[in-house]
Structure formats: structure tokens, C-alpha cells
Amino acid sequence: MKKIFFLTMAFFLVPVFSQQNSAAANLILNHYAARNFVEGAIPSSDLDTIIKAGIRAPSAGNRQPWHFTVVQNFDLVRQIVSGSVSGNVLIVVSAQGDGKTNGVQILDCALAVQSIYLAAQALGYGSRIYTGPIDTVNSRFKTQLGLPSGHNAVALVRIGKLQGQVDAVSAASARKSAQEMVTYK
Ligand SMILES: Cc1cc2nc3c(=O)[nH]c(=O)nc-3n(C[C@H](O)[C@H](O)[C@H](O)COP(=O)(O)O)c2cc1C
Incomplete structure (x- = not known):
């Protein structure tokens, strides 16, 4: 009886787990930097989930040097x-x-940025990473933003709604081929 129960559970659960895995792989393989956002508020529950993804990012020595x-x-x-x-x-x-010289810390922050960027897309939003405005943020907006004392911004992620959850104009740009960039030994 027990055996039948476990076999039945496995029959139903294996497809569910593999579907979840393929959803994660699809997201990682198909994300793109959105351009064409439309107006619309993001509920705070979704923002909480997106921030949790940043907090959950790995960091060297688990130092979690970031602030969001x-x-x-x-x-x-x-x-x-x-x-x-x-x-x-x-x-x-x-x-x-200064947000520029500590390589490991920048890498930690980059991983948190990537997690935030992907979590937003997983929830159906558009997202885009920016470093272009960072010098301006650090020279003009630190006080207004209330960054923690001694902190400088490293990068930011813009999140917003897309028309019908699809931004057809901003599909991902081409990437270099695996032959150019990958070596198997
Ligand atoms: C570290 C980093 C900095 C970026 N800074 C900017 C930026 O300042 N302005 C901008 O429009 N896009 C910026 N982007 C977005 C990139 O242009 C985009 O991710 C890249 O072109 C690939 O786009 P795709 O994934 O849609 O193909 C940045 C991306 C990264 C990873």
C-alpha cells in the first residue's frame, strides 16, 4: 500500500519539479533588458519579493556588503x-x-543586482540594469536617497510594467557564439 502511495506521489510530483526547473532555466536563458516600460504601479508585495531575491544573493564570506x-x-x-x-x-x-576599487565587493553587489533583475522578470515585470547614472547618483543624490553613511551606489535596477507583459521591441540582443567564448578541456 505504502509503495503504491509513494509511486503515485512520484508520478505526479516529478513533472511538477521538472516544470519548475525548466521555468528557472527559461528565465535565465530568455531575460532581456527592457526599454519600453508602460505606466503602472508595482504592488509592495512584489517589491518585497524582488528585494528578498537581492538579500538572498551569495557573497564572498557571506559578508552581504550591500544596501538596497x-x-x-x-x-x-x-x-x-x-x-x-x-x-x-x-x-x-x-x-x-567608493564603489569602484573593491573588486570582490563589486562582484557581490553585481550578484545581488542580477538576482533583483531576474526576480522582477520572473514576476512578469520589465527590468534593466544601469551603471550610467551611478556617478550622478553618488555626486548629487546620496543625501536625498538616504544612502547609509560611507556608502556609494554600485548599480541600480529599473523595474516597471510592460505592455501585456511583453516588450516586443526590446527583445534580447545577440550574444557571441559559444565557440568564441567557451573552452572544454
Ligand atoms: C553592468 C551593466 C550596466 C548597464 N548600464 C546600462 C546603462 O547605464 N544604460 C542602459 O540603457 N543600459 C545599461 N545596461 C543594460 C545593457 O545595455 C543590456 O543588459 C545589454 O545590452 C544586454 O541587453 P539584452 O539582455 O536585452 O540583450 C547595463 C547592463 C549591465 C549588466
């Missing part, structure tokens, strides 16, 4: 990323130091 500043004030959002539309949220990832 969630910018929802549209006046600030559009001053930092021009062309932003109402409802876009910026998540600024900052760390102690």
Missing part, C-alpha cells in the same frame, strides 16, 4: 533615469567605499 534603496518617488526616479515612466521603481545597490 527602493526609489518610488517619481520625481527622483525620473531625475536619475531620464525617460522613466510613472510607476517605475529604481533599486539602488550600494556598499561601503
Whole structure:
């Protein structure tokens, strides 16, 4: 009887788990940097999930050097990323130091940035990573953003709604071929 129960459970659960795995692989293989955001607010429960993904990122020695500043004030959002539309949220990832010289810390922050970027797309939003505005953030907006003392921004992720969850114009750009970049030994 027990055996039949476990076999039946396996029959139903294996496809569920492999479906979940393929959903994760699909996301990692098909993400793209959104351009064409449409207006619309992001519920705070989704922002919480996206931030949790950043907090959950791995870091060297589990030092978790980052701080996440969630910018929802549209006046600030559009001053930092021009062309932003109402409802876009910026998540600024900052760390102690100048944000340029500590390579391991930058790598840690980059992993948190990537997790945030992917989590947003997993929830059906568009997302795009930015470093272009970072010098301006650090020279002009640190006080307004209330970055922790001694912190500088490393990168930010813009998150927003897409038309019908698809931004057909911004599909991913081509990548170099595996032959060019991969060596198997
Ligand atoms: C570290 C980093 C910095 C980036 N900075 C900017 C930026 O300042 N402005 C911008 O429009 N896109 C920026 N991007 C987005 C890239 O241009 C985009 O990820 C890349 O072109 C690949 O796009 P795709 O995944 O849609 O093909 C940045 C991406 C990364 C990873």
C-alpha cells in the first residue's frame, strides 16, 4: 500500500519539479533588458519579493556588503533615469567605499543586482540594469536617497510594467557564439 502511495506521489510530483526547473532555466536563458516600460504601479508585495531575491544573493564570506534603496518617488526616479515612466521603481545597490576599487565587493553587489533583475522578470515585470547614472547618483543624490553613511551606489535596477507583459521591441540582443567564448578541456 505504502509503495503504491509513494509511486503515485512520484508520478505526479516529478513533472511538477521538472516544470519548475525548466521555468528557472527559461528565465535565465530568455531575460532581456527592457526599454519600453508602460505606466503602472508595482504592488509592495512584489517589491518585497524582488528585494528578498537581492538579500538572498551569495557573497564572498557571506559578508552581504550591500544596501538596497527602493526609489518610488517619481520625481527622483525620473531625475536619475531620464525617460522613466510613472510607476517605475529604481533599486539602488550600494556598499561601503567608493564603489569602484573593491573588486570582490563589486562582484557581490553585481550578484545581488542580477538576482533583483531576474526576480522582477520572473514576476512578469520589465527590468534593466544601469551603471550610467551611478556617478550622478553618488555626486548629487546620496543625501536625498538616504544612502547609509560611507556608502556609494554600485548599480541600480529599473523595474516597471510592460505592455501585456511583453516588450516586443526590446527583445534580447545577440550574444557571441559559444565557440568564441567557451573552452572544454
Ligand atoms: C553592468 C551593466 C550596466 C548597464 N548600464 C546600462 C546603462 O547605464 N544604460 C542602459 O540603457 N543600459 C545599461 N545596461 C543594460 C545593457 O545595455 C543590456 O543588459 C545589454 O545590452 C544586454 O541587453 P539584452 O539582455 O536585452 O540583450 C547595463 C547592463 C549591465 C549588466
